[in-house]
Amino acid sequence: MTDGPLISTDQLAASLGDVTVLDVRYLMGGPPGRELHEAGHVPGAAYVDLDEDLADPPGAGGRHPLPDERRFEQAMRRAGVRADRRVVVYDDWQGRAAARAWWLLKHHGHPDVRVLDGGWTAWEEEGHPVETGEASVETGDFAVGTDKRMPVVHADDVLDVDVLIDARAPERFRGETEPVDAVAGHVPGAVNVPTTDNLDAHGRFRSPDELYATYARVGATATGSVAAYCGSGVTAAHDVLAMAAAGIEAALYPGSWSGWITDSSRPVETG
Template sequence: MTDGPLISPDQLAAELDDVTVLDVRYLMGGPPGREEHAAGHVPGAAYVDLDEDLADPPGAGGRHPLPDEQRFEAAMQRVGVRADRPVVVYDDWQGRAAARAWWLLRHHGHDDVRVLDGGWTAWQDDGHPVEVGETSVDPGDFTVSADKQMAVVGADDVLDVDVLIDARAGDRFRGETEPVDPVAGHIPGAVNVPTTENLDERGRFRSADELYATYARVGATSSGSVAAYCGSGVTAAHDVLALAAAGVDSALYPGSWSGWITDPARPVETG
């Protein structure tokens, strides 16, 4: 087991022969990152498509519902994930897509998963080797566990959470703008901690003490229930990851705002 959910580029370089690395490069609304992976990646890293492997099709569960368990299991086996081998995930979105993969693997029973702090940019900036072309890996043996390791809240109980965190940018939280979903605003009672607040000026996660202070300011500590949501359930995992790095357990509302607003009877708050 690891001491925390993050790993530095130098640490990964030292452990590279002993871990399974997954490249989850993704751009919301843009093309998949497969071409970027082929152009250069962490040596040995297999590519994971967020839309295809880490989410179900859009619907009542939002824009990125949690993936069907059997399909997720098959995808992780295809990219070489093993139950007895640590996994490191990275992206080029400051950890937002990688956090989704981290959360899903942890949720479905893998005990040792970390996110590369700073992602692809940090790996290159720190001078580590780059591999090009397609990656061939041996199939893994990862199986989805019936015992879920990460907490989830649904639409029926999300309003009962003591501290509900909205991970979107402040203008979307307040309902001043909504570039993606058909309704603007936030879930009543939520507090706003944008994912940008988890990061320093280099795009790497702030220290555990800094992260704890950031979330304590909105009341998110170990003294009550905490959950996070975002637009579609992807970037909220970034806040869950930051809270984990700070030593605070939290749940994910997978449907998030895009799922919440599929029922017009659910209340909406602005400001």
Template sequence: MAASSAGPLVTAEALTRLLGDVSVLDVRYRLGGPAGPEEFASGHVPGAAFVDLDRDLAGPPGAGGRHPLPAVGAFQAAMRRAGVCNDRPVVVYDDWAGHAAARAWWLLRHHGHRDVRVLDGAWSGWRALGLAVETGPGSVPGGDFSAGPGTSAMVDAAAVQRVGVLIDARAPERFRGETEPVDPVAGHIPGAVNVPTSRNLTDQGLFRSAEELRAVYAEVGAVPGADVAAYCGSGVTAAHDVLALEIAGVPAALYPGSWSEWITDPTRPVSPASRRRT
């Protein structure tokens, strides 16, 4: 399995043929949803290891936002516990239409893993096809993954407003500042454009084709050769847009701190300006 040549996705049918030759990571996560470990134990892809997004794919919340990047050493240790090896392909899935899986995909690539894919259709797609399910807490041999420089680009708060096409991956009503169910300030980073992650998927929960995604992102100027970055509320769902852009052939950076970091500094501008609250 060579992700660089085959793209960042793998179908459920293809994964059934790869089991035993890849490391499979289950990133069960949803805000306010069922607890991941319990859901994992009730059923998962055979041979998968559970990865906790809050513990393994993010650092402690604070000035860096609600889901800042984990420390390099902590991420490396988490991936080793999950059986990830430098020379073994990785497939990641979740039960959240690929949002949490995209975060793991981005982090692994950012830290140098060269062969990572996301399961297209997620856990629900696997179950819909009636494919094999394993139960219990699971157990995998430890891995030897060594975190190093990778291919996933990022921007920080100091540089994000200089990006040519800055994409906000949140729902349109949050982008417009009409509602904000999570963070204490509503609105968006001035100059950003909105491509909610829902536009990346078909009605069946699969990623749209590369041609369709190119058309979606071309609407906001995110075309090959453009300077593109994405953000969201806390840096998790924006990775879904980065993944979709990868499928479309448009490399994009991630702003990991995203909106939840941006608003920690009251001197940073907010659009609409009237949406900043104290």
């Protein structure tokens, strides 16, 4: 395996017996991920539900607040996550849901988590083995650590970040359309790097050098403070993951736009 946050399908296929695999298939408004999982998944992969296991209910913290730590711990144990065993996470959303699981596991202390580059689509297209039905996994021993390893910013700190990145589509960033949240626009001073900019034409992450150049163009480099947000706090982790692959440390604003607009006194910018 490489030292970065990504792993190829061939690398995963060669190490299936030595890693814990999590299936985090999710698409807002799409079919239930569990049904997709049972229809076919990476052998041995346990299904993880984004709404149930990787987020708390919607509220002042946004549409997908960070999950209660103990509930997250129990969900990861049910999925077989162990502290001494590498974890590989995948989805069928070009890594956007998988990045959320990657971020949470890293944040809470797991030392070795990777995202499957290309996800389920690449796994199937490249002819790797597929298992059906509900996976049977041995309960893990993952424990949420007290020392949080991934930086976080909250609403009170967001305007002080040197480079604040909005991971949403450009038209949502500009406030031209808002299909999900009640208010259109973006956090003042933010710059737009949509998650699609992290990927090549095949839905794989671009090279570290290409990713570094993408973020350097908006001022995000290995120096200075950088944070990312999106609509609900999920897909922003995709930008955080891409920056990690490029050697740039970025914080996550978990509340993101849906949390920002719960307080009408907070400023909104368009254009």
